[in-house]
Amino acid sequence: MSKAVIGLIVGMALAYAGYFGGFGAFLLVAALGAVGFAAGRFLEGDWELGDFFRRGDHGERRR
Template sequence: MSKAVIGLFAGMALGFAGYFGGFGAFLTVLGLGVVGLVAGRLMEGDLEPGYFFRHRDDEQRAGFEQRRVPGDWRR
C-alpha cells in the first residue's frame, strides 16, 4: 500500500470524525493517529527515543561555559 493511499485513508478518517463527531472527535482521532505513527516508527526502528530526549553531558555544559562573554559578571 502506497503512502498516498495511507494518507487518503487517514484524511478520510479525520474527515468523518470531524463531520460526525465534531471538533473534539477530530482532535482525538488526530492525536491518537500521531501516537500510533510514532509508536509504529519506534517499533520499526525508524525512530529512536534519543530523538525526543536530549542527554546533557559534560561536553555540552563545557561548550556553554566557553561561550560566555569575557568579563561577564555571572560566573
C-alpha cells in the same frame, strides 16, 4: 500500500470524525493518529527513544 493511499485513509477517517463527532472528535482522532504514527516509527526502528532525550548534540546523531 503507498503513502498516498495511507494519506487518503487518514484523511477520510478525520473527515468522518469531524462530520459525525464534531471538532472534539476530529482532534481526538488526529492526536491518536499521531501517537500511532510515532509508535509505528519506533517499532520499525526509524526512531529510538534516546533520540529525544540526549543532551548536547543539538539533534545530530552520534556515530
